[in-house]
Amino acid sequence: MSGGTGSTGSASIGEAVMEVREVRKAFGSVQAVAGVSLTVAAGQVVGLLGPNGAGKSTLFGIMAGAVPPDGGSILVGGHDVTSWDPWKRRRAGIGRTFQVPRTFERLTVSDHIAVAVAAEIGSTFNGWRSADRWLPRRALAKDRGIMPVLEMTGLAHLSSRVVGSLSFGERKRVEIAAVLSQRPGILLMDEPTAGISAAEATDLVELLESIKAERPELAIVLTSHDMDVFFRLADEVLLMLSGTIALRGAPEYVRTHEATIDSYLGSSARNQLPEGQR
Amino acid sequence: MDTFIGSFIAGLAIGAPIFLVASGLVLVFSVMGVLNFAHAGFYLFGAFIFVTLGSDATGGTTSVGGFIVAVLIAGAIVAGISVAAERIVFIRTYKRHDHLAGLMESFALLVLVQGVCELIWGTSALTGQAPSILFGTISIAGVPISKYNVFLILVATIAAIGLWALVFHTRYGSKIRAVSSDRGMASALGIRVAFVTTSVFVIGGLLAGIAGAIDAPTVAVDISLLNTFTISMFAAVILGGFGSILGALVASMTLGVLDSLLATYVPSLAGYGLYIAFGVAVLARMYLPAFREIAIGGGGTI
Amino acid sequence: MRPSSLLRRQPDAPGDGGLAGLAGRWARGQTGADVIVAAVLVIANLVIVTWFGTGFIFVWLLIMPYIIAASGTNITVGWTGRLSFGHALFFAGGAYVAAKLATTNVPAGAVVVPLICGIVAAALSVPLSVVAHKRRGVYFSVLTLIVAQIVYSVVQNWSWVGGGSGLSNVYVQNLGPISLVSSDAFAWYSVIWTIVILIGLRALYRSPFGLSCRAVREDGLQAETLGVPTSRLFTVSLAISAFITGIAGAILAYSETTVSPTQFYWSVSGTLVVMCLLGGRFSVLGPAIGAAVYIFIQDQLFQNSASAADALTGGSFLLIVLVLPGGLISIGERIRAMRAGDSAAGLQPPDFLRELFADSKR
Numbered sequence: 004m005s006g007g008t009g010s011t012g013s014a015s016i017g018e019a020v021m022e023v024r025e026v027r028k029a030f031g032s033v034q035a036v037a038g039v040s041l042t043v044a045a046g047q048v049v050g051l052l053g054p055n056g057a058g059k060s061t062l063f064g065i066m067a068g069a070v071p072p073d074g075g076s077i078l079v080g081g082h083d084v085t086s087w088d089p090w091k092r093r094r095a096g097i098g099r100t101f102q103v104p105r106t107f108e109r110l111t112v113s114d115h116i117a118v119a120v121a122a123e124i125g126s127t128f129n130g131w132r133s134a135d136r137w138l139p140r141r142a143l144a145k146d147r148g149i150m151p152v153l154e155m156t157g158l159a160h161l162s163s164r165v166v167g168s169l170s171f172g173e174r175k176r177v178e179i180a181a182v183l184s185q186r187p188g189i190l191l192m193d194e195p196t197a198g199i200s201a202a203e204a205t206d207l208v209e210l211l212e213s214i215k216a217e218r219p220e221l222a223i224v225l226t227s228h229d230m231d232v233f234f235r236l237a238d239e240v241l242l243m244l245s246g247t248i249a250l251r252g253a254p255e256y257v258r259t260h261e262a263t264i265d266s267y268l269g270s271s272a273r274n275q276l277p278e279g280q281r
Numbered sequence: 282m283d284t285f286i287g288s289f290i291a292g293l294a295i296g297a298p299i300f301l302v303a304s305g306l307v308l309v310f311s312v313m314g315v316l317n318f319a320h321a322g323f324y325l326f327g328a329f330i331f332v333t334l335g336s337d338a339t340g341g342t343t344s345v346g347g348f349i350v351a352v353l354i355a356g357a358i359v360a361g362i363s364v365a366a367e368r369i370v371f372i373r374t375y376k377r378h379d380h381l382a383g384l385m386e387s388f389a390l391l392v393l394v395q396g397v398c399e400l401i402w403g404t405s406a407l408t409g410q411a412p413s414i415l416f417g418t419i420s421i422a423g424v425p426i427s428k429y430n431v432f433l434i435l436v437a438t439i440a441a442i443g444l445w446a447l448v449f450h451t452r453y454g455s456k457i458r459a460v461s462s463d464r465g466m467a468s469a470l471g472i473r474v475a476f477v478t479t480s481v482f483v484i485g486g487l488l489a490g491i492a493g494a495i496d497a498p499t500v501a502v503d504i505s506l507l508n509t510f511t512i513s514m515f516a517a518v519i520l521g522g523f524g525s526i527l528g529a530l531v532a533s534m535t536l537g538v539l540d541s542l543l544a545t546y547v548p549s550l551a552g553y554g555l556y557i558a559f560g561v562a563v564l565a566r567m568y569l570p571a572f573r574e575i576a577i578g579g580g581g582t583i
Numbered sequence: 584m585r586p587s588s589l590l591r592r593q594p595d596a597p598g599d600g601g602l603a604g605l606a607g608r609w610a611r612g613q614t615g616a617d618v619i620v621a622a623v624l625v626i627a628n629l630v631i632v633t634w635f636g637t638g639f640i641f642v643w644l645l646i647m648p649y650i651i652a653a654s655g656t657n658i659t660v661g662w663t664g665r666l667s668f669g670h671a672l673f674f675a676g677g678a679y680v681a682a683k684l685a686t687t688n689v690p691a692g693a694v695v696v697p698l699i700c701g702i703v704a705a706a707l708s709v710p711l712s713v714v715a716h717k718r719r720g721v722y723f724s725v726l727t728l729i730v731a732q733i734v735y736s737v738v739q740n741w742s743w744v745g746g747g748s749g750l751s752n753v754y755v756q757n758l759g760p761i762s763l764v765s766s767d768a769f770a771w772y773s774v775i776w777t778i779v780i781l782i783g784l785r786a787l788y789r790s791p792f793g794l795s796c797r798a799v800r801e802d803g804l805q806a807e808t809l810g811v812p813t814s815r816l817f818t819v820s821l822a823i824s825a826f827i828t829g830i831a832g833a834i835l836a837y838s839e840t841t842v843s844p845t846q847f848y849w850s851v852s853g854t855l856v857v858m859c860l861l862g863g864r865f866s867v868l869g870p871a872i873g874a875a876v877y878i879f880i881q882d883q884l885f886q887n888s889a890s891a892a893d894a895l896t897g898g899s900f901l902l903i904v905l906v907l908p909g910g911l912i913s914i915g916e917r918i919r920a921m922r923a924g925d926s927a928a929g930l931q932p933p934d935f936l937r938e939l940f941a942d943s944k945r
Contacts, residue, residue: 069804093810105808107801109865110794118798121791122810128819130792138791181809316721318668318728382908384666384724385860389900392853512732515725523721556733563714563726 016046020189020222021097026065026075028058035061037246038075043189043222048215050233051226052257053243054266059226060193062243066224067099067191068092079189093122098187102194104178108167112158112177115166116149119181123147147184156180156210172203176210183214192225196232208235230258242266286424288545289538294430296537297437298324301492302510303517303529304444305485311461311524312481313371315383321511322394323359323486327493328502329398330355332407335497345412355494356487363486366390367479399504409497429499436495440488441530448526457481461524512555520562536562617782620868624781628774632767640766642882646875647773648835651780653858653870655827658784660856661864662793663820664800665720668852669711669727672734673704673825675846677832679744680704682753682842693758693772697833704829705822712818728849735847749843753836763837773834780827781871787823788867796820828855853900860903863910872911 021043028036035058043049053059064070066077068089076085079095087095107115117134120142121127132138139149153159156176161169166177175195182190195211196204212235215221227233233240233254240257242250250262257263306320334351335343370386415432418425448454459467460477468474500506516536521528539561540554631643656670677700684696711730715723739747755763755772763769787793799806799813807813836842845851854877862873877899903910907917 067808088812089804089807090810090812093808099808101805105802105805107798107805109801110797114794115798117791118794118806118811119809121795122806126791127795127811127816128792130787130790132791133786133789134791134794135789178805185810316725381664381666381720384721385856385900388666388668388853388856389898392850392900393898395850508732508736512729515729519722519725523719553737556736559729559733567714 359490
């Protein structure tokens with residue numbers, strides 16, 4: 004089974020990488036996601052905007068495989084992945100990061116990436132070879148590197164540090180490095196800039212930009228409350244309200260649209276703003 | 282048909298103490314997040330304490346008054362032990378959010394409880410005594426049913442109704458539900474989480490102690506009781522789900538009835554009824570959607 | 584990017600210098616110290632056989648199977664992070680298989696029988712994995728406890744395996760041309776098994792498989808998200824864990840020459856877990872140290888009294904979990920960290936709450 008980009012890696016720019024069809028999810032009497040459809044194309048960066056409770060986290064969870072939908076389906080590269088476990092989705096080319104970074108606390112940074120790489124080249128159950136010597140060489144042979152990814156994310160000097168001793172921002176980068184080392188076809192990022200300082204956020208956005216430049220066919224879907232992030236990275240922004248997509252368009256369009264301002268600030272606030280500004 | 286009814290009722294009576302202990306376990310698990318392995322040990326303590334009180338000179342437990350007092354004292358002492366366990370052992374776990382450690386601690390507690398019981402009461406079996414008013418059988422629709430079984434079922438019913446009322450119809454109950462679904466949020470809402478947790482431990486301990494006490498007259502009370510009862514208790518929790526009192530009720534009764542029916546109709550398997558019931562519980566949980574529903578349904582935590 | 588950076592040896596964790604650090608590094612599987620492990624055991628064995636031939640050697644013969652069993656148990660408890668309270672099932676199961684084979688005079692060898700016992704134990708682990716598939720960790724813990732208890736009760740009443748009194752006259756006669764009847768010879772037999780298994784486990788620990796197990800322990804959801812098939816990994820790691828523990832059981836059976844149903848009781852499972860914790864579950868050799876220390880103390884201080892053993896188990900458990908989570912092997916690091924004013928040696932368990940035990944599907 005080949006890992007990495009799976010069925011999404013071969014998509015050319017513009018081709019649909021992920022299709023979300025009419026997904027629904029209710030929790031008890033609350034309809035969190037009410038029939039959402041969207042398509043993500045290779046090379047596209049899609050932003051999911053919306054106030055808390057709008058359902059974007061749930062939608063995100065459905066796309067990533069953590070939340071099973073009540074209805075609808077998710078297609079990746081032609082395969083219906085709706086009922087697939089997260090690890091299988093990984094094989095289909097979906098990578099995901101979490102709002103609060105999930106990391107392997109007691110492992111070192113390079114070990115952390117090594118786990119990702121091992122899973123990718125199908126060596127998870129390899130009990131013979133050494134993870135610190137054989138694995139990096141083998142990974143490089145298959146065009147997956149541990150050190151290259153660490154250098155790309157600026158973590159090379161931390162490679163022998165135990166992840167648990169890193170700062171929040173550094174942990175976010177570790178998580179991203181792990182995902183990137185697997186060359187996903189589509190990257191789902193949940194609030195990538197949440198909880199880090201403005202300087203770190205800028206660094207992160209620059210990192211994403213450089214990754215995009217290096218891998219133009221990579222599709223990214225991200226949620227954020229930070230409009231700057233969308234403005235710099237996204238090709239298209241979707242506004243979610245009450246479980247449905249209320250608006251979709253270019254970042255500038257969505258940013259200044261009444262619906263967005265209403266949902267965040269309330270309609271009375273809108274009237275107090277100068278024309279065409281936030 | 283009469284045999285069946287008699288056996289069925291006997292099964293409910295077997296399930297009654299299991300329910301009392303399992304429901305306490307489920308309550309504690311829902312607010313603390315750690316399964317207290319030692320809970321079956323609390324049941325054993327209750328049984329031993331009851332038996333010890335029964336052999337005292339004050340008329341023991343053969344008088345109705347003595348019986349009731351003994352049951353309540355057993356319950357109270359075990360409730361106290363339960364709180365002590367919470368304060369000394371478990372409090373560090375939810376402060377550190379290390380659930381693996383919590384599980385290990387509760388297992389350690391189980392081993393400790395067993396050791397202590399052995400040291401205090403030795404290894405020979407003791408018997409408990411009940412007031413004569415509860416001996417014998419009564420006839421319900423022509424079917425002879427042991428009075429003690431009726432008593433056990435009655436206690437379980439009262440407990441079930443009481444718990445249901447407490448959890449779903451009191452403010453205190455809503456606090457329990459809040460803490461069990463999101464501890465941090467409950468605290469932010471001003472609920473005194475520590476108090477709720479400790480009080481739930483009290484309830485759990487009380488239920489377990491009482492269960493042990495009222496079960497004592499029907500079984501040989503010794504260390505091996507811990508073994509068999511632990512299996513029953515966990516089977517009930519597996520079958521009924523870790524978060525649902527209703528689940529614990531249905532599961533305990535089902536297991537009790539299964540055990541009883543097996544003993545009646547397939548005597549060669551009499552000693553193994555419990556294990557077969559456990560096996561059935563596990564398979565049912567895996568393959569029957571109905572059981573999964575009871576376990577998971579009801580809104581999640583309680 | 585320089586190739587040499589890839590070939591750099593696994594670097595040291597903070598606070599790792601000196602002799603204390605050496606023990607830490609060995610145990611974490613980070614230096615090529617297999618030879619040292621072997622040497623230590625060989626020397627110990629030599630010393631004991633030569634000078635303690637009639638006394639202490641019997642404790643030593645008990646320690647070795649427990650070293651293997653605890654190390655095997657730790658694959659589940661420490662490496663993969665799943666609490667098993669039923670490893671007595673594999674330990675005693677292996678012992679019983681060896682005993683039955685020995686008493687029915689099946690001409691199987693001194694190397695083949697323990698391997699068979701290991702395989703049987705591994706086979707026993709598979710239904711457990713299937714039943715606990717994709718369920719919360721606590722379900723697994725309860726299941727292992729109960730299944731072991733059920734087997735205990737069943738074996739007690741099963742005459743084919745000796746019922747309540749178990750089986751005796753369990754001997755291994757020879758390894759090829761070498762007689763194993765004397766305790767000296769048997770000690771060498773045991774120590775060779777111990778060395779081979781410990782070195783094998785050290786290699787496994789540092790392999791991609793070992794690393795993936797540890798990753799799943801740290802955060803199952805993240806591992807799964809990164810493509811590690813967690814359920815499959817659980818099954819495989821439990822099988823390997825059972826295999827090793829089963830081998831230990833066979834050696835124990837030969838060492839004690841009897842087997843009894845009480846070996847299935849949860850106290851034994853608890854003892855195995857305590858040994859892992861006591862020595863250090865986050866390392867390869869920790870459990871071995873824990874086993875040696877535990878049995879030594881039990882023998883010297885408590886003269887093998889059963890209820891005192893329970894007290895020891897319960898007490899050590901609580902002590903370790905509350906005071907020294909990394910086990911004895913981490914004493915060096917802990918002291919260093921405390922001197923540096925760092926309370927948890929830089930490791931803060933993240934706030935997972937129940938998610939720690941939640942698998943991908945509830």
